[in-house]
């Protein structure tokens with residue numbers, strides 16, 4: 476398993492006091508007392524991995540390894556999922572936790588293997604956690620997820636809502652990251668100007684907490700002042716999406732699909748006519764567009 480990353484020995488800090496975050500944290504604490512698999516669902520960058528590490532820290536497995544496997548990036552995924560030498564592969568993880576990120580990005584065949592691998596891992600005393608930014612219930616409906624993996628993964632689900640649906644958390648996260656980046660960049664930024672705050676509060680944050688973190692980092696690198704203003708944000712906010720479209724790099728296809736879908740809908744609008752035009756521009760049927768809108772939860 477040398478292609479994976481062992482990480483998260485530091486106590487994870489979950490910022491936010493919205494009802495949704497409190498509920499997710501409560502569920503993690505409950506799930507930490509069990510050994511069953513847990514599926515973390517939510518859009519990209521909402522904090523699924525963070526919650527998974529939090530669960531590990533809250534469990535009796537604290538002190539044992541936590542291992543993250545990226546199903547969409549890990550080139551060694553096939554080797555990892557092969558059932559050869561499972562015992563040897565998992566020996567160092569005994570009593571620890573294994574988190575599989577983006578399980579829906581695997582092919583159906585790989586998903587079936589993942590399911591068998593998870594059962595083997597559990598038999599070796601390893602707790603299995605899973606993550607997906609795609610709605611796996613919808614995938615089940617579309618028959619694009621292995622049915623046995625689906626049943627296994629949905630035993631216990633924790634959903635983390637998008638940042639735009641818990642705007643109460645935006646300023647708490649902002650203050651948290653300003654403190655962190657002040658230390659890292661040796662700056663003494665005190666906050667946002669009221670105008671910049673307005674931008675932060677009204678922006679949709681399609682890339683969620685990860686996008687907010689990166690936008691703040693860029694703005695803090697740019698500013699030489701005590702408060703981050705609208706001007707600094709203009710150069711940094713929303714770049715998670717736009718930067719990629721201007722300067723493409725390798726990324727998971729489903730993530731690119733979501734970015735293009737969001738861009739088409741923001742250009743043509745979300746009325747029926749807007750959706751028709753977006754579907755035409757993307758060269759897909761209106762029915763397919765509706766499916767994708769639902770899958771990526773793009774409407775709200």
Ligand SMILES: Nc1ncnc2c1ncn2[C@@H]1O[C@H](COP(=O)(O)OP(=O)(O)OP(=O)(O)O)[C@@H](O)[C@H]1O
Pocket residue numbers: 488489490491496517518519520521522523524525526576577606608648684685688
């Ligand atoms: N509530 C939170 N408090 C503090 N930091 C957060 C919170 N939620 C997310 N983050 C931070 O945002 C970033 C993205 O979070 P994370 O990687 O857990 O998201 P994810 O949903 O697993 O992403 P992906 O969809 O790419 O798998 C990380 O730096 C994480 O620490």
